[in-house]
Amino acid sequence: MVRRLIERLRGLRKVAPRLLRPANVNADRAKISIAQLGHQFSNKVVALQDVNLNVRSGEFVCLLGPSGCGKSTLLYALAGHVAPTGGTVSIDGKAIQGPGPDRLLMFQEAALFPWLTVRGNITFALGARGVPRSERRERADTFIQRVRLEGFADSLPHELSGGMKMRASLARALAVDPTVLLMDEPFGALDAQTRVHMQEMLQAIWLRSGKTVVFVTHDVQEALMLGTRVVLMAPRPGRVVEDLEIHLPMPRSLEDPSLDSMARDIRHRLRAVEGSPLEAQRLEPVPPRRTKTPSSLPRPSAVTGR
Numbered sequence: 001m002v003r004r005l006i007e008r009l010r011g012l013r014k015v016a017p018r019l020l021r022p023a024n025v026n027a028d029r030a031k032i033s034i035a036q037l038g039h040q041f042s043n044k045v046v047a048l049q050d051v052n053l054n055v056r057s058g059e060f061v062c063l064l065g066p067s068g069c070g071k072s073t074l075l076y077a078l079a080g081h082v083a084p085t086g087g088t089v090s091i092d093g094k095a096i097q098g099p100g101p102d103r104l105l106m107f108q109e110a111a112l113f114p115w116l117t118v119r120g121n122i123t124f125a126l127g128a129r130g131v132p133r134s135e136r137r138e139r140a141d142t143f144i145q146r147v148r149l150e151g152f153a154d155s156l157p158h159e160l161s162g163g164m165k166m167r168a169s170l171a172r173a174l175a176v177d178p179t180v181l182l183m184d185e186p187f188g189a190l191d192a193q194t195r196v197h198m199q200e201m202l203q204a205i206w207l208r209s210g211k212t213v214v215f216v217t218h219d220v221q222e223a224l225m226l227g228t229r230v231v232l233m234a235p236r237p238g239r240v241v242e243d244l245e246i247h248l249p250m251p252r253s254l255e256d257p258s259l260d261s262m263a264r265d266i267r268h269r270l271r272a273v274e275g276s277p278l279e280a281q282r283l284e285p286v287p288p289r290r291t292k293t294p295s296s297l298p299r300p301s302a303v304t305g306r
């Protein structure tokens with residue numbers, strides 16, 4: 001019995017490297033192409049240094065790393081909210097000049113207008129995107145159904161739980177149909193159980209939609225549950241240290257022992273890069289925390305992408 005268990009554990013350790021393989025995406029084939037990207041804030045903090053990353057259309061890329069490694073800065077550069085001090089970010093071969101309707105940024109907070117119903121929040125965003133009035137309601141209801149909020153279309157945000165608000169926010173994001181969805185720890189403020197439900201829902205929706213997603217997280221399990229790729233970052237200066245493809249079929253389950261084995265492997269890789277066990281400990285699943293949406297970002301951009 002014990003021997004069988006040891007053999008099984010040994011087997012898992014061998015599985016992990018095969019499930020995680022270095023990504024190699026040619027810039028010519030990329031939907032998103034990030035080349036030699038650098039960003040230094042006015043206080044001289046180098047948030048990003050020489051970041052190179054190519055993302056294919058339809059990939060789900062998770063940016064994973066300890067606090068301060070530049071995950072959010074990279075995401076905001078993609079959104080066009082941060083103008084990098086060096087390098088380029090291109091989408092479909094065109095350099096990003098600022099926010100655009102092809103990209104939509106979602107935060108930890110649902111950012112719904114409190115005086116509008118769930119449907120109202122979605123139709124408002126559709127109006128801001130120029131969708132004809134006659135089409136808005138039907139399109140809103142389609143996405144309300146997709147996030148399983150039927151029966152709550154006429155509810156105001158304060159009548160919804162945290163998970164339901166996030167589902168409404170996701171429905172709004174999908175309804176406006178950006179080609180790239182940028183998500184900054186969207187489930188970070190939710191309790192553990194709701195978070196797992198949201199991960200499962202997002203995965204099911206993503207599998208169906210074919211959207212390109214860049215998703216920031218601190219949580220190794222979350223990255224492995226959702227990503228087709230996981231990009232490991234390290235701080236001081238913020239940089240990419242490994243870019244790995246996750247070869248595990250979807251839909252995935254947190255119960256899958258391969259996922260645990262891969263999570264150990266990822267933590268080991270991060271420890272090796274950082275040289276400090278503390279940094280890897282910080283990558284354990286984090287308890288729910290309050291939103292950290294930068295106050296400098298204009299809130300309507302989360303709604304309209306403009």
Ligand SMILES: Nc1ncnc2c1ncn2[C@@H]1O[C@H](COP(=O)(O)OP(=O)(O)OP(=O)(O)O)[C@@H](O)[C@H]1O
Nearest residue numbers: 041043045047066067068069070071072073074238
């Ligand atoms: N507006 C700013 N002005 C100055 N420094 C900043 C600013 N925003 C971020 N930084 C610094 O840049 C570095 C990268 O920050 P960033 O928020 O991108 O990291 P992160 O990996 O997303 O961290 P966390 O996981 O804690 O959100 C950090 O050292 C941070 O203190």
